[in-house]
Amino acid sequence: MHLAVLNQSFYRLLRLARHLDLAERAGQEDRAGMEEEALDLAEFCRETAYGAARLAERAGVKFRESVPDGVIPTVGDRELLEIMLLELISNAIKAAGRDGQAGVKLSSNGSRAMITVWADGRGMGQADLTAMRDGDAPESLPKPGAGRRLGLPIARYIASAQGGAILLESREGKGLQATV
Numbered sequence: 458m459h460l461a462v463l464n465q466s467f468y469r470l471l472r473l474a475r476h477l478d479l480a481e482r483a484g485q486e487d488r489a490g491m492e493e494e495a496l497d498l499a500e501f502c503r504e505t506a507y508g509a510a511r512l513a514e515r516a517g518v519k520f521r522e523s524v525p526d527g528v529i530p531t532v533g534d535r536e537l538l539e540i541m542l543l544e545l546i547s548n549a550i551k552a553a554g555r556d557g558q559a560g561v562k563l564s565s566n567g568s569r570a571m572i573t574v575w576a577d578g579r580g581m582g583q584a585d586l587t588a589m590r591d592g593d594a595p596e597s598l599p600k601p602g603a604g605r606r607l608g609l610p611i612a613r614y615i616a617s618a619q620g621g622a623i624l625l626e627s628r629e630g631k632g633l634q635a636t637v
Contacts, residue, residue: 491534491537491618491619492534492535492536493532493533493534494532494533494534494535495530495531495532496530496531496532496533496535496538497528497529497530497531498529498530498531498563498565498570498572499524499525499526499527499528499529499563500528501535501538501539502522502524502542502561502563502572503522503524505539505542505543505546505561506520506522506524506546506560506561507522509543509546509550509561510522512550513546513550513553513559516550516555517554517555517556517557518550518553518554518555518556518557518558518559519557519558519559520550520558520559520560521558521559521560521561522560522561522562523560523561523562523563524561524562524563525563525564525565529563529565529570531570533619534615534618534619537615537618537619538615538619540611540612540615541611541612541615541616541619541637542561542572542574542637544608544609544611544612545574545608545612545623545635545637546559546561546574547608548574548576548608548609548635549574549575549576549633549635550576552576552578552632552633553576553577553578553632554578557576557577557578558576558577559574559575559576559577560574560575561573561574561575562575571636571637572636572637573634573635573636573637574634574635574636574637575632575633575634575635576632576633576634577631577632578632578633579629579630579632609623612635612637616637621637622637623635623636623637624636
């Protein structure tokens with residue numbers, strides 16, 4: 458029992474250290490430490506969604522994945538892309554809440570691919586969405602202790618460093634989605 462708690466605490470400290478490093482790098486234009494490799498974006502999304510679905514189930518959230526068959530080739534830093542996608546999925550699971558739904562959808566159009574992470578639920582009004590986009594802390598976001606509010610800035614940094622961007626969309630009562 459004590460070993461499991463120690464392992465979990467150690468993992469959390471490592472994750473926090475990595476997030477603090479990425480949050481610091483997010484304010485810089487430096488791409489140092491990026492390790493680009495060829496990868497199949499469809500397989501990557503399927504694998505990440507599979508792991509996320511198990512975590513969502515523990516949180517009482519139904520998680521759905523919509524990834525086309527076949528291969529969608531791209532180049533990127535697999536580890537950082539996984540961090541980005543898991544940050545967005547984690548936020549979606551929290552936003553959906555117990556008995557809610559969240560998911561990830563991959564689509565492609567020619568040479569572009571889009572990953573959309575969504576959650577049903579109450580969504581946000583335009584003022585809160587704008588505040589979140591600008592890095593402020595609207596009242597609808599988790600309170601201190603419920604999160605460190607590093608996820609979205611880190612996800613944005615990683616998306617930008619990989620040549621992409623994140624678009625947030627929400628309608629009150631209709632949920633929230635982030636598209637990379």
